[in-house]
Amino acid sequence: MSLKFAILGVLELKPHTGYDLKKTIEASVAHFWSADQSQIYRTLALLVADGLAEVEVITQDGRPDRRLHRITPTGLTALHGWLASPLPPETPHDAFLVRVFFVGELGIPAATALLQARRAEADAVLFRLTALVGQDGGEAVDLAHTLRRATLRNGIRHAAAELAWLAETVEALS
Amino acid sequence: MSLKFAILGVLELKPHTGYDLKKTIEASVAHFWSADQSQIYRTLALLVADGLAEVEVITQDGRPDRRLHRITPTGLTALHGWLASPLPPETPHDAFLVRVFFVGELGIPAATALLQARRAEADAVLFRLTALVGQDGGEAVDLAHTLRRATLRNGIRHAAAELAWLAETVEALS
DNA sequence: GTCCTATATGTGCATGGTCTAATATAACCA
DNA sequence: TGGTTATATTAGACCATGCACATATAGGAC
Numbered sequence: 440m441s442l443k444f445a446i447l448g449v450l451e452l453k454p455h456t457g458y459d460l461k462k463t464i465e466a467s468v469a470h471f472w473s474a475d476q477s478q479i480y481r482t483l484a485l486l487v488a489d490g491l492a493e494v495e496v497i498t499q500d501g502r503p504d505r506r507l508h509r510i511t512p513t514g515l516t517a518l519h520g521w522l523a524s525p526l527p528p529e530t531p532h533d534a535f536l537v538r539v540f541f542v543g544e545l546g547i548p549a550a551t552a553l554l555q556a557r558r559a560e561a562d563a564v565l566f567r568l569t570a571l572v573g574q575d576g577g578e579a580v581d582l583a584h585t586l587r588r589a590t591l592r593n594g595i596r597h598a599a600a601e602l603a604w605l606a607e608t609v610e611a612l613s
Numbered sequence: 614m615s616l617k618f619a620i621l622g623v624l625e626l627k628p629h630t631g632y633d634l635k636k637t638i639e640a641s642v643a644h645f646w647s648a649d650q651s652q653i654y655r656t657l658a659l660l661v662a663d664g665l666a667e668v669e670v671i672t673q674d675g676r677p678d679r680r681l682h683r684i685t686p687t688g689l690t691a692l693h694g695w696l697a698s699p700l701p702p703e704t705p706h707d708a709f710l711v712r713v714f715f716v717g718e719l720g721i722p723a724a725t726a727l728l729q730a731r732r733a734e735a736d737a738v739l740f741r742l743t744a745l746v747g748q749d750g751g752e753a754v755d756l757a758h759t760l761r762r763a764t765l766r767n768g769i770r771h772a773a774a775e776l777a778w779l780a781e782t783v784e785a786l787s
Numbered sequence: 788g789t790c791c792t793a794t795a796t797g798t799g800c801a802t803g804g805t806c807t808a809a810t811a812t813a814a815c816c817a
Numbered sequence: 818t819g820g821t822t823a824t825a826t827t828a829g830a831c832c833a834t835g836c837a838c839a840t841a842t843a844g845g846a847c
Contacts, residue, residue: 543757583717600774
């Protein structure tokens with residue numbers, strides 16, 4: 440659902456081909472959204488069909504033509520409407536917590552192993568995001584930039600929360 | 614994917630009909646997993662087809678027969694295997710952060726409104742989970758119980774982290 | 788010379804999930 | 818008496834995602 444708008448958002452910044460989009464997404468929003476390449480192409484086609492984006496074909500030889508997509512005024516309206524619309528209720532799906540809930544059957548060592556594995560992951564995420572925020576410099580001036588940094592900080596906060604919870608939980612098991 | 618195992622986990626505790634399962638899930642793991650009723654029935658059918666669960670039909674009149682599902686030894690093995698298997702890499706999909714990332718276009722008031730709405734939600738989650746943990750008493754003794762409480766505490770930690778992040782971010786916007 | 792990577796777009800298939808609705812009865816409330 | 822809620826299962830349509838694969842060429846690594 441939001442892939443549509445994530446793509447519109449990227450197209451607003453700059454026209455993209457499907458190929459570029461994949462790269463831009465990986466380089467900018469990968470920490471909270473991921474998209475399969477075929478899904479990107481499908482969604483682009485859908486946006487064009489709905490009049491939210493338009494295509495300029497740039498012929499090439501030796502490889503497929505580039506299909507450069509840009510957002511239309513209708514698309515811009517749709518994006519802004521979505522950004523201002525109320526948050527839909529979300530249905531949680533956390534497979535890790537399903538494991539935690541039932542892993543008691545296997546005893547304390549198995550439960551601890553599960554938590555340790557999770558800690559390694561959370562550590563890695565924290566490290567990666569912290570590096571990204573650091574790279575970014577500091578002095579944020581414009582609003583867009585501040586918000587983009589905020590998405591990274593969100594990931595950092597949650598990774599830290601997860602680590603704190605893991606420590607507390609491992610402790611409770613012993 | 615994990616619905617299969619969430620259901621197996623519940624079946625291990627006690628045999629269930631599809632109808633019961635929906636209620637048990639809502640009453641116990643709803644804070645980290647939700648399941649559509651038709652999806653539950655489909656998954657149950659799949660478990661039976663795979664030999665992981667078996668059905669006892671209890672005839673009733675005036676309403677459909679109850680189809681009571683219980684886990685089989687094979688099912689138990691499958692559940693335990695899953696619980697001990699490595700965590701698969703997860704692809705993030707956070708629609709809220711997509712909004713944060715792009716909402717700059719609409720200016721500070723719109724961005725702030727988005728964050729305020731989120732705060733109301735996080736507050737509600739925190740309140741609800743805190744009440745649940747409180748209800749639960751205190752003195753947890755057995756492992757399963759400790760882990761179940763831990764899933765609640767996980768939600769609490771993340772809700773708190775979200776609130777802290779929101780405060781920091783609203784601040785950064787002003 | 789051969790293999791891998793980058794460029795660029797797509798199709799097909801399977802999985803997992805949501806929403807809607809059909810069916811049928813009993814119990815409870817207004 | 819009439820409407821909602823609870824009991825219980827199941828089918829159909831649709832949507833989003835992911836994985837594998839098809840196609841075709843240029844350029845660099847080894």
